[in-house]
Amino acid sequence: MSRDSRRIRGRSQRRGTDDSPLAGPSSRQPGEASGPVLRAVGLSRAYGQDESLVRAVDGVDLDVPAGQALAVTGPSGCGKSTLLQLLGGLDRPTDGEVWLGGRRMDHLGERALARLRRRAIGFVFQSFHLMDELTAAENVELPALLAGASPRTARNRAAGLLDRVGLADRARHLPSELSGGQRQRVAIARALVNEPLVVLADEPTGNLDSAATHDILRLFDELRAAGQTLVMVTHDERVAATADRVVSLRDGTLADDTRLDGGGTTRLGSLLNWEG
Ligand SMILES: Nc1ncnc2c1ncn2[C@@H]1O[C@H](COP(=O)(O)OP(=O)(O)OP(=O)(O)O)[C@@H](O)[C@H]1O
Numbered sequence: 017m018s019r020d021s022r023r024i025r026g027r028s029q030r031r032g033t034d035d036s037p038l039a040g041p042s043s044r045q046p047g048e049a050s051g052p053v054l055r056a057v058g059l060s061r062a063y064g065q066d067e068s069l070v071r072a073v074d075g076v077d078l079d080v081p082a083g084q085a086l087a088v089t090g091p092s093g094c095g096k097s098t099l100l101q102l103l104g105g106l107d108r109p110t111d112g113e114v115w116l117g118g119r120r121m122d123h124l125g126e127r128a129l130a131r132l133r134r135r136a137i138g139f140v141f142q143s144f145h146l147m148d149e150l151t152a153a154e155n156v157e158l159p160a161l162l163a164g165a166s167p168r169t170a171r172n173r174a175a176g177l178l179d180r181v182g183l184a185d186r187a188r189h190l191p192s193e194l195s196g197g198q199r200q201r202v203a204i205a206r207a208l209v210n211e212p213l214v215v216l217a218d219e220p221t222g223n224l225d226s227a228a229t230h231d232i233l234r235l236f237d238e239l240r241a242a243g244q245t246l247v248m249v250t251h252d253e254r255v256a257a258t259a260d261r262v263v264s265l266r267d268g269t270l271a272d273d274t275r276l277d278g279g280g281t282t283r284l285g286s287l288l289n290w291e292g
Contacts (some may be wrong), residue, residue: 050058051118052079053245056104058112060268061098072098072288074268075112080214085236085246087259095268096249097218103247104137104216105129117213139206140217144199152178152202153187160209170209177205181235197228204235210245215239217248221255233258259260 019057026213048252056078065243073095080086088096103114105121114121116136139145146155161167178187181201191199200220207215217236220231231256240246240260248259255260257276264272 037041037207043127052115053082053117054078054080054139054247055115056099056112057115058100059102059109059114060111061102061107062110063094071268073102073109073265076265076268076270078263078270080245080247082245083240083243084261085240085259086248087256087262088247088249088258088265089251089253089262090091090271092251094253094265096265098268099265100216100247100249104139105133106139132207134159136211137215138204138210138212138215138222140200140203140207140215142219142222144191144196144203144223146199146202146206150184151188151190152194152205154200155191155202156206156209158240163210165210173209177208178202180208181205182231194222195228197231199225200228200232201235204232204239214245214247217246219249219251221250221252229255 026240045276056076057075059073059078061073076099088099090096098107098193101107102122105114105116107122108122109122114263116132119132120182121129121132144175150158152172152240153174156177157167157170160170160173165173174183174185178184179205183201184200185196185203186198191202192200200223204220207217220236221232226231236246237247237258246259248255250256261273261275263274
């Protein structure tokens with residue numbers, strides 16, 4: 017195990033014993049302490065009404081245990097992104113519950129929800145969502161500063177994470193000076209800077225070529241090996257095949273839930289000959 021892996025594992029093992037907003041007994045329900053990191057109960061999101069009603073997510077029950085790499089897949093429009101947004105507190109359910117680290121999220125007010133998101137969830141998006149005017153290092157530092165870290169701590173964490181994703185030599189570059197794969201690696205470093213309970217990724221390889229896709233999947237695999245819980249939306253079955261578990265959505269409902277054998281590393285080996 018690399019030093020970085022040990023460092024990340026050490027962090028995840030410490031979680032719940034510090035002063036994080038997730039740690040206090042008052043935030044836990046009885047029996048929840050060792051429960052799933054992320055839980056959806058009857059989760060639903062509808063848009064419109066009457067004839068224009070769309071049930072984007074329709075009564076999804078889902079438990080994601082600590083350390084699991086979960087892929088969410090299914091055809092276009094089946095509700096993958098909506099589900100991820102609900103799990104990450106970026107959208108509110110019309111019915112059902114979302115729990116993160118034993119704490120119910122969907123009942124929180126906007127400020128508490130934003131605080132929880134910032135501290136406990138790392139987001140990775142298809143189009144990276146980096147700040148164009150900030151360097152790679154500044155992009156990674158920003159969420160740490162927003163969560164209350166000192167500038168020095170934020171700087172140190174960002175430097176460590178950029179090193180971890182293989183971009184130490186690009187720390188002072190702007191996003192426009194980086195390739196797509198490099199931008200996504202910066203985004204992953206940013207997602208990790210507050211040591212999140214879970215990383216949520218929406219089509220993280222959707223804008224990348226084959227080589228960059230491999231880089232990102234390798235990185236996810238390392239995170240997984242270090243105990244990071246990961247939920248990734250992808251329409252690409254080859255990407256889904258690198259996860260521990262694949263759930264498929266159809267018309268907003270859970271149509272299939274499959275646990276895959278072996279680790280991501282083994283499966284990545286068979287993906288190295290992708291044509292792109
Ligand atoms: N803001 C919105 N208003 C109305 N309908 C919406 C809205 N957002 C999503 N939908 C609808 O909800 C359904 C699920 O959309 P969602 O984007 O979650 O699907 P998806 O599986 O992620 O699709 P894709 O793979 O194409 O990105 C679709 O029918 C979509 O048209």
